[in-house]
Amino acid sequence: MVRLALHRASGTAHYGVVLPDGAVTACATVSPDWMAIAERTAHTDCRACSRALLALTTPAHPGLSLIALPATGTGKSPVGHQMIPGHLLGHCGKPLDHERTPSARACRACAHFATVLQRLKERAHGLLLPAHSPCHGEPGLLGAPLDRGNLVTGHRSNALTGKGFCETPLSGPNPGALNVCAPCQRHGREADAARRDHTLLRMREHADALRSQVSTAFDGRASVLRAGDAYTVSGCSDAHYVVATTDLGGSHIDTLVYLPAEDRIADLRLHRDRLLAIQRPASFRPVASRR
Structure with missing residues (x-):
């Protein structure tokens, strides 16, 4: 995956892939003018693409399957949100409560997010993902x-x-x-x-x-x-x-x-x-x- 933007120096940066018929972002934002940009620029990262990158690169938490959990602060019969691996965060961006009973009602935004990611992986055969960020990096990292x-x-x-x-x-x-x-x-x-x-x-x-x-x-x-x-x-x-x-x-x-x-x-x-x-x-x- 690469970073994509509509402008070279500023704006919103997305994560996606460049295919023969055009670029595709992880959040499914469509434009014929995407250009690849460097990893560290002044752009603001797209939140949905950032969550997609977490979902694609983070190892799952041991002993906790990727179940549909209610969001924090919700009442009775809440909607269930699909977990991003290794995070108490739904694909839709809502923080999750893992101490409550999993919900059978699925969040539509999470389902859409998962569908978009699956389509991206199907279109980009042999998708090369960035390596999972090291937990504590190198001493002296700036x-x-x-x-x-x-x-x-x-x-x-x-x-x-x-x-x-x-x-x-x-x-x-x-x-x-x-x-x-x-x-x-x-x-x-x-x-x-x-x-x-x-x-x-x-x-x-x-x-x-x-x-x-x-x-x-x-x-x-x-x-x-x-x-x-x-x-x-x-x-x-x-x-x-x-x-x-x-x-x-x-x-x-x-x-x-x-x-x-x-x-x-x-x-x-x-x-x-x-x-x-x-x-x-x-x-x-x-x-x-x-x-």
């Missing part, structure tokens, strides 16, 4: 500013604020950045030293203790994470121990986690409706949490 105005300079993400270390709001990864924001580099080095000297030792001890503690295990969305939790996520076999979380109310939350497999502290961003297997200890002294 982020793009929210306005995507300057993609040459990358920013270091700070999970304690949900922004860059220079306080710039970020939209996501920017692997094509050619240089690093100087304030981010300076403040990031200071944070790395504090994490190495204090946080890392403390979280090693917490991870060891949690393995023998009485704790509660449950499936839940990423937005319910809190300091002290441990979690696993589909597509990644590693355990993640939460140091702190920041929820600014957007589509994603930021988490500072300890990764025992790599013995490091990492700044991660999770879709707020990402489905996790969570282990919650009876007590833990949090470093920080911002909501």
Whole structure:
């Protein structure tokens, strides 16, 4: 799949395929003027296409089949929404409640979405999908500013604020950045030293203790994470121990986690409706949490 847009420099970017008879987007938006664009541009991503990409590339959550679940906050006899794999999110974009009884009444928007995706796969034989995004990426991966105005300079993400270390709001990864924001580099080095000297030792001890503690295990969305939790996520076999979380109310939350497999502290961003297997200890002294 490639990114498609009607204008080279700005506008809405869609995901789709280019076929001999024209381009087809994952959201079925029709135009004879689609052009392929780079992966990191100033365009705003189409929400429906973004959900389609999640549906096509995310591994399913272990032990939870793709059943039709009611949306959160709905009353009796709700409509059932088809789950995006690995997310408590319907194909139509509504957040789902996995603790309620599955519904037999199907959401028409979800059904239409699934039909469009199936037609896309049938038309694009041998469809090459982008690789599933790595759970915790590479150390030092830089982020793009929210306005995507300057993609040459990358920013270091700070999970304690949900922004860059220079306080710039970020939209996501920017692997094509050619240089690093100087304030981010300076403040990031200071944070790395504090994490190495204090946080890392403390979280090693917490991870060891949690393995023998009485704790509660449950499936839940990423937005319910809190300091002290441990979690696993589909597509990644590693355990993640939460140091702190920041929820600014957007589509994603930021988490500072300890990764025992790599013995490091990492700044991660999770879709707020990402489905996790969570282990919650009876007590833990949090470093920080911002909501």
